[in-house]
Amino acid sequence: MLRRIAPDLPVSIGDCDRERVPATVSYDLELRDVRKVYGNGTIAVERFDLRVERGEFISFVGPSGCGKTTTLRMIAGFEAITAGEVLIRGQRINELPAERRPTSTIFQNFALFPHMSVQANIEYGLAVKGLAPAERRAKARGMIEKLELADVAARRPDGLSGGQRQRVALARSLVVEPEILLLDEPLGALDANLRKSIQNELKLLQRNLGITFVFVTHAQSEALVLSDRVVVMNRGTIEQLSTPYELYRRPKTPFVARFIGRNALIGGRMIGLSDGLCAVDTPHGALRGRGNGEDLGPGDAAIVVVPSEAIDIHPAGRSGGMPDLGRDANGLSGQVISSDVVGHTLFLVVRLGDGAEVRVESHVARYAVDLVAVGCDVALSWAAEESTIIRQD
Amino acid sequence: MEGRPLVRWSLMIYTGLFIVFLYGPFVVLAILSFQAGPNGGPQFPIIHWSIYWYKQLFSLNPPSSVAPLPIGDALVRSLILASVTMVLSTVLGTITAQAFRRRFKGSTLVFYLVVLGMIVPGVLVGLGVALVSNSLDIARTWWGTAFATHVVYTYPFAFLVMLAIFNRFDRSVEEAAWSLGVPPGRTFRKITFPLIFPGVLSAMLFAFTLSYDEFPRSLFAAGPDLTLPLAIYGTFQIEVHPDIFAFGVLTTLFSFSLLAVYGILMALSLRRARKVAIQEEAA
Numbered sequence: 005m006l007r008r009i010a011p012d013l014p015v016s017i018g019d020c021d022r023e024r025v026p027a028t029v030s031y032d033l034e035l036r037d038v039r040k041v042y043g044n045g046t047i048a049v050e051r052f053d054l055r056v057e058r059g060e061f062i063s064f065v066g067p068s069g070c071g072k073t074t075t076l077r078m079i080a081g082f083e084a085i086t087a088g089e090v091l092i093r094g095q096r097i098n099e100l101p102a103e104r105r106p107t108s109t110i111f112q113n114f115a116l117f118p119h120m121s122v123q124a125n126i127e128y129g130l131a132v133k134g135l136a137p138a139e140r141r142a143k144a145r146g147m148i149e150k151l152e153l154a155d156v157a158a159r160r161p162d163g164l165s166g167g168q169r170q171r172v173a174l175a176r177s178l179v180v181e182p183e184i185l186l187l188d189e190p191l192g193a194l195d196a197n198l199r200k201s202i203q204n205e206l207k208l209l210q211r212n213l214g215i216t217f218v219f220v221t222h223a224q225s226e227a228l229v230l231s232d233r234v235v236v237m238n239r240g241t242i243e244q245l246s247t248p249y250e251l252y253r254r255p256k257t258p259f260v261a262r263f264i265g266r267n268a269l270i271g272g273r274m275i276g277l278s279d280g281l282c283a284v285d286t287p288h289g290a291l292r293g294r295g296n297g298e299d300l301g302p303g304d305a306a307i308v309v310v311p312s313e314a315i316d317i318h319p320a321g322r323s324g325g326m327p328d329l330g331r332d333a334n335g336l337s338g339q340v341i342s343s344d345v346v347g348h349t350l351f352l353v354v355r356l357g358d359g360a361e362v363r364v365e366s367h368v369a370r371y372a373v374d375l376v377a378v379g380c381d382v383a384l385s386w387a388a389e390e391s392t393i394i395r396q397d
Numbered sequence: 398m399e400g401r402p403l404v405r406w407s408l409m410i411y412t413g414l415f416i417v418f419l420y421g422p423f424v425v426l427a428i429l430s431f432q433a434g435p436n437g438g439p440q441f442p443i444i445h446w447s448i449y450w451y452k453q454l455f456s457l458n459p460p461s462s463v464a465p466l467p468i469g470d471a472l473v474r475s476l477i478l479a480s481v482t483m484v485l486s487t488v489l490g491t492i493t494a495q496a497f498r499r500r501f502k503g504s505t506l507v508f509y510l511v512v513l514g515m516i517v518p519g520v521l522v523g524l525g526v527a528l529v530s531n532s533l534d535i536a537r538t539w540w541g542t543a544f545a546t547h548v549v550y551t552y553p554f555a556f557l558v559m560l561a562i563f564n565r566f567d568r569s570v571e572e573a574a575w576s577l578g579v580p581p582g583r584t585f586r587k588i589t590f591p592l593i594f595p596g597v598l599s600a601m602l603f604a605f606t607l608s609y610d611e612f613p614r615s616l617f618a619a620g621p622d623l624t625l626p627l628a629i630y631g632t633f634q635i636e637v638h639p640d641i642f643a644f645g646v647l648t649t650l651f652s653f654s655l656l657a658v659y660g661i662l663m664a665l666s667l668r669r670a671r672k673v674a675i676q677e678e679a680a
Contacts, residue, residue, distance in 0.1 A: 043500070082572050102575035103584075109576040115569035119591045129577030173573075180577055 030094035032058040032216045033079065033184055038088035040074050040240075048074040050240045052088070056218070061210050063219045063227035066237035066263070072220045073188055075237075079218065080109045080186050092183060108182035112189040114173040116161035122172050123148070123157040129180040147175040166194045170202055174209070184216045191226060203229060224264050228252065236260050254296055254392050258307055261394060266312040268362040270336075271396060274304045282393040284308050287358045291334045293391035305396035310334075312365040314390035317352065318383040319375035334391065336362065337383045340376055352376060354384060423649060430642035435461040439637045450643040466640050471628030474539050475609055478624060482547040482608040487600045489548070490555025491593075494563050515553040522546055523617030530618075537620030546614040551607045555600035562596030594666045602659050606652065 033056040040049040049071040056062050064072035077083040079090055081102030090097055097105055108129075117125050126147055130140035148157050151171040156164055161172065170190065177185060190206075191199045207230050210217045221227050227234045228248040236243045236251065236259070243263075244256045255261040261269055272286030281292040284306045291308045300306055320337075341361070342353040345368050352364040364384060376382060429439055434449030435458070452458050456465055493511060497504060526546050530537050537543075570592070574584040590597075612626040619627060625648075632641055 080572070080576055082575075101581075102572070103578050103580050105576075107576065109573065111569045111573060113567065113569060115567065115573040117570060117574070117588055128574075129579070132577065132579045132583065176573075176577065186576075 031055045031091070032060070032093060033218065034089075034091040034094075035075070035079070036089040036091070038075065038078060038090060039086045040071070040078060040083060041086045047240055049078070052242060054235065054242075054245065056216055058216060059214045060232045061207070061217045061219065061230055063221060063231040063234045064237055065221055065224055065227040065234055066243075068222055069239075070237040071240040072222075072235075072237050076109075076186050076188055076218060076220045079184070080107050081105045082109075106183035107186050108177035108180055108184075110173050110177055110185065110187045110190045112192045114161075114169045114190075114193070116169060116172055116176070118161055121158055121160060122153060122164070125161065125172055126153075126175045126179055129176065133180065143179055144175075147179045151175045167198050167202060170194065174206075178209075178213065182215065184218060185210075187217060187219045189221055190219070191221070191223075199226075206230065228264070236263060238263075252311075254294070255309055256296055256298075256394060258394060258397060261307065261309040261392075266363055266365060268310040268312060268315070268364075270308045270310070270360065270362075272306060272308065274300045274302050274306045274393075276302050281388050282306070284393055287360075288336045288356060291336075291391070292388040293334070293393045294389060295393050298395055300393065300395055307394050307396050308334075308391050309394060310362075310386055310391045312363045314386045315362070315364045315366070316385050317364060317366060317371055317376055318385060319371065320381040320383065334388050335383055335385045337381065338362065340378050340380045340382055343373075343376055343378050345373070350376070352382075354382060423645075426642045426645045429639055430646050432639040432642075434458070434639070435463050437639060439639050439642065450638070450640040451647075453638075453640040454643055454647070463638050463640070466632060466638075466644060468625060468628040468632070468644065471623045471625045474622060475625035478539060478544060478547060479605045479609040482544065482551055483601050483605040485548050486551040486555045486604040486608075487597060489552050490557075490600050490604075491559045491597060493552075493556050494559035497560060498563050498566075498568075511556055512553045514549040519550070519611070519613030520616075522549070523614040526614070527617040537618060539615070539619045539622050539624055541620075543615050543619040543624065546618045547608045547611055550611065550614060551604040554603045554607060558600040558603060559593070559596055562593050566593065591666075595663055598659060598662055598666065602655065605655065 033054070035052050035054040038049060038052040039047070041047050052071075052075055054062075064075060066072050074083060078085050081097070081100065085098050092106055117128065120128065123144060126144045127140050130143055131137075135143070148154055151174060153168065153171055153175060156168055156172075161169060164172065173190070187206075191202060194202060203226060206217075219227070219230060228251070231248055233246060234248055234251050235245050238259050244251060244260045246254075246256075251260065252265050255264060255267070258269065261267045270284075270286050270288065270291060272284040272291070275283040275285050275290060277283070277295075278292070282295045282300065283290050283292045286308065293308050293310075336354075336356055338354040338356040340352055341355045342351075344351045348368050350364075350366045350368045350371065350373075352366070354362045354364060356362060362384065428443065429441070430450055431443065431446045431448065432439070432450065433444040433447045434453060437444045437447075437449075449458065453463065454466060493507075497508070523546065526542050527537065529535075530542050535542065566589075571584050571589055574588045575581065579588070610626060611624070612630070615624045615627055623631060629641065629644070
């Protein structure tokens with residue numbers, strides 16, 4: 005999966021999409037070729053390279069079992085590191101026990117201490133650090149106010165709502181002033197509305213505090229909204245590490261193209277370059293798109309990735325003729341097999357000549373609904389610039 | 398259920414019989430303990446109601462042909478033995494269950510080794526202990542050989558109780574503590590232990606009552622100074638008087654009071670769990 009696509013470009017995965025940084029800069033968090041193998045021989049994480057700068061919001065995203073949580077737990081100190089190195093501010097922490105690492109973790113179930121009040125939960129970490137009672141009370145109070153927990157400070161965690169528990173967990177972790185906050189699916193246990201609002205709070209909080217957040221989620225939307233950079237993981241390795249925008253616009257692997265956004269993937273063989281764009285021979289004719297800096301030669305198996313929002317729909321109309329799509333456009337034709345309107349968005353599924361299905365998303369007002377109803381013939385087009393050509397693996 | 402009278406009636410009868418068999422012997426015992434003394438015997442009918450045999454237990458009666466029940470020392474021994482056994486078994490059981498939270502090499506073997514202590518027939522264990530201590534020339538005592546066999550017997554029960562408790566225990570609470578900078582030892586004392594305390598109480602109750610009641614192992618392992626069950630059995634060898642029933646009633650009440658203490662401690666621990674405050678940490 006992670007084989008280097010351009011062997012002549014000696015760029016390690018960790019460097020993807022990063023500016024070259026002078027060697028003297030020490031990163032807030034650095035993972036060097038980290039590997040995790042469980043006792044039974046299962047490889048959970050492999051070749052994990054990552055450099056995070058101070059104050060970055062970085063997400064690990066991927067399907068369950070991809071190794072994202074395991075990686076987080078290795079950073080936290082809950083899992084032993086089989087090979088490789090984890091450094092925090094340039095210091096190797098592989099052997100440091102969890103309680104001595106400058107990290108703090110937020111768990112999916114929040115893991116509040118059920119036998120302590122909210123206030124005591126928040127103060128506990130400070131008490132263990134040996135702060136004087138008055139000092140820790142003041143600090144805890146500050147955090148309680150910051151997270152608007154004053155009303156429930158005396159209550160027990162089991163009497164709180166999901167959102168309140170979430171904030172208590174945040175307060176408890178932040179009050180000990182960690183260098184890095186680790187968040188393991190922290191929004192997973194909340195309902196959709198709450199998730200949205202807490203998502204925003206989280207982002208604001210991170211900006212204000214200026215500390216590094218490492219956020220694990222299986223929901224790509226959370227990762228894309230919150231993060232400065234996203235690590236997409238699959239089967240224990242990094243598929244792509246880049247900004248949400250890049251990830252979305254220029255996926256590097258078929259996995260990322262399927263996992264992030266809503267893309268149509270059309271397979272074919274590379275023809276070559278024309279006008280700075282790659283051309284791919286597909287069952288639907290030649291399609292063009294931007295390359296991804298990859299070394300794709302003529303004849304190589306390639307995939308054209310088309311974001312569903314980039315696609316224009318051209319109803320065949322009564323004449324049934326194929327509309328002219330213009331020189332730079334790419335085109336496909338097919339039949340609508342599903343058409344749904346959700347709010348202002350029109351969702352179409354179009355079956356192409358070879359049986360492949362393409363999803364299209366568009367604003368509902370752009371088309372006459374009866375011309376894009378199930379059974380209608382339509383042509384689809386998009387600006388070649390919008391699509392990306394990647395190597396088929 | 399509503400529409401099936403047959404099922405309902407048979408379940409009711411079953412439950413009724415269950416209760417009769419559970420409490421019947423005790424009720425009979427209790428009634429006979431109020432037999433007249435010193436001439437009334439351990440059988441119906443009741444000549445007339447009296448508390449003579451209770452007084453007999455505490456040597457409050459004028460001298461008669463009936464000798465006092467020789468169980469006073471045995472009772473003290475059994476209480477001490479049960480208490481110490483309870484503490485050791487619960488500590489061992491908790492530690493072992495803690496070890497079993499992670500898979501380790503040979504864990505299955507260790508599990509069966511521990512559980513063997515409650516599976517092997519008690520008479521055989523007792524006999525074995527007697528043979529071994531004879532051949533090794535170790536004196537058999539209630540505080541030595543019997544204590545060891547009691548621990549071997551009750552430790553698996555405590556272990557299984559704690560294993561069940563840890564099974565439902567949310568590990569991430571401990572991890573949260575570590576990640577806040579709390580060292581593992583302190584995490585166990587301040588976070589884990591308060592949360593598993595109800596389980597610890599249950600393990601203690603098991604260990605105490607099992608040891609207090611233990612007969613077959615003690616029979617061979619206890620040596621010349623008898624534990625309570627042995628002493629009671631010994632009184633049957635001569636002549637049975639209703640004072641033994643009076644004692645039965647008292648000891649059953651004692652067991653019930655243990656249960657009550659357990660219930661109160663449980664309730665207290667739940668309430669205290671709600672009150673464990675940071676003040677403790679200040680110390």
